[in-house]
Amino acid sequence: MKKKFVNIEEAVQVISQQGFEFAVIQNPEYVYPSLEIHPLAEKILTPPNTLTAVVCDLDGTLATTEELSIYSLEFMVRQISGRYTRESWKGFDPFIDYPNIIGNSTTKHIEYLVSRYSNFINPDCLKKAYFCAAxxxxxxxxxxxxxxxVKSNLRNLGCKNILLDKKLNELIAERIFDEDLIQDYFLPKYGNDFETKDITGTVRAATDIFYHRYHEILEGIKDDKGQRLASELLQDNSRHLIEMMPGAGIFLAFIKGWLADATENFIPVLNELMKIKNPQHYQPVNSEIIKVKLDRLAKTFEKKPLRIAVVTSSIYYETDIVLTALFKTISAEIDNWPVAEEKKSFLRAKFSDYTNYFDAVVTADNSSEMRLKPHRDLYSIALHKIGIPKNKFDEVIGLEDSESGIISLRTAGIGRCLAVPFSKTGGQDLSLAAHIFYGGLPELLLNNNMFQDF
Structure with missing residues (x-):
């Protein structure tokens, strides 16, 4: 198309030529225009002749990190409202809130929460929590x-003078955080400068409060305190804050062809994991039939391993900590896998470093906060990084756990987009997916054989 500027009638004509379904995507509050319209790739429901790659979401699809994000978002709401206890506020409504705080960018999540709980916000609590976070x-x-x-936000919120404060710069140089000084020194001296003015300002402050807690926890995980933190935050001594979603480790090994000589051993394991993932709709599979299909597919992947890109709306700093912790849990899981010790050693070596496993890791740093899911950018970047041209997009399957993620996949041109929801996204509208696997990755392998039988 040579013409760069069109009127509304011409625009409608151009858009109508791009497809039959479209996504209306709301931009962050500070972005013009307020929304964008994107064509969706047509759903592909037939088995692929060739399967070349997987583009896969991280949080909620491979890893349990969505729970950590939800906890930190709830912490933020409590901090800006002063409703610190369950008695003063019971927490998020799973049916109303979860669809709006899972799957999008952090900015979109916090914009929603600031608007939804605007009547809760206590200016003094917001100010104190913000100074503490900053x-x-x-x-x-x-x-x-x-x-x-944070420094940019301080300037935008009227607090630029604090950046020149000698005491603050000494603390920065010595890497000392003294909470008492916030109440006794920084708030009395600079607190009156703090001004949010509008929702954008409140979102700026709330975002820094969210990241304070989120990064505080991630630092604990990085320092191998994950199990202790899980005990504190989840009241469960048996869990880690970052774990694989059921069957994710087996799935990652399978698509690289590393389980070709042991597929039969994993059928009962996957069966049990599918039951754990979706007990209400669990139906056992016919092991004999599945064995033949899995063997054939495993040998295909042994000859031609799938390329895989993992995609996340988190920044690289967060992603590095999460994936490092995640691959440690895979190594621990391998101890219980039904394979010989020699094979276990081989698999541990393969999963020793996530940078050697994934063909691409795409994070928010590769794009911009305003272009994260449900925009297509992260998946478009992922497809480019793993070398998939547009005429081969039908050889790719996309895996997501949320409505926003599915929209992101289809606007990036992936018609074979599969939803693998977890407990907190199962209630979202996932109808845009080509297929929904409530039994997660185990169901994908067992019942639909990597989309070969669908």
Whole structure:
């Protein structure tokens, strides 16, 4: 198309030529225009002649990190409202809130929460929590990009003078966070400068409060305190804060062809994991039939391993901690896999470093906060990074757990987009997916054989 500018009638004509279904995507509050319309790739329901690659969401699809994000978002709401206890506020409504705080960018999640709970916001609590978050990030946080954003937000919220404060800069240089100084020194001296003005300002402050807690927890995980933190936050001594979704480790090994000599051993394991993932609709599979199909597919992947890109709306700093912890849990899981010790050693070596496993890791740092899911950008970047041209998109399957993720896949051109929801996204509208696997990755392998039988 040579013409770059069109009137509304011409625009409608151009758009109508792009497809039959479209997604209306709301932009963050500070972005013009307020929404965009994107064509959706047509759903592909037939088996592929060739399967070349997988593009896969991280949080909620491979890893349990969505729970950590939800916890940190709830922490943020409590901090800005002063409703610190369950008695004062019971927490998020799973049916109303979860669809709006899972799957999109952090900005979109926090915009929703600031609007939804605007009547809760206590200006004094917001101010105190913000100063605490900003000073912690600058003095103790390990993500320079986040510290730079905090400094920018301080300027936008009227607090630029604090950045020149001698005491603050000494604390930054010595990497000391002193919470007492916030109440006794920084708030009395600079608190009156703090002004949010509008929803954008409140979202800026709330975002820094969210990241304070989220990064505080991630630092604990990085320092091998994950199990203790899980005990504190989840009241469960048996869990880690970051774990594989059921069957994810087996799935990752399978698509690389590493289980070709042991598929029969994994059928009962996958069967049990599918039951755990979706007990209400669980139906056992016919092991004899599945064995033949899985063997054939496993040998195909042994000859031609699938390329895989993992995609997340998190920044690289967060993703690195999560994937490092995740691959440690896979190594621990391998101890219980039904294979010989020699094979276990081989698999542990393969999963020793996530950077050697994934063909591409795409994070928010590869794009922009305003272009995260449900926009297509992260998946478009992923497809490019693993070398899939547009005429081969039908050889790719996309895996997502949320409505926004499915929209992102289809706007990126992936018609074979499969939903693998978990407990907190099962109630979302996933009808845009080509197929929904409530039994997760185990069901994908067992009942539909990597989409070969669908």
């Amino acid at each position: 000073i912690w990030t600058m003095t103790t946080g390990h993500d320079k990009q986040r510290a730079d954003q």
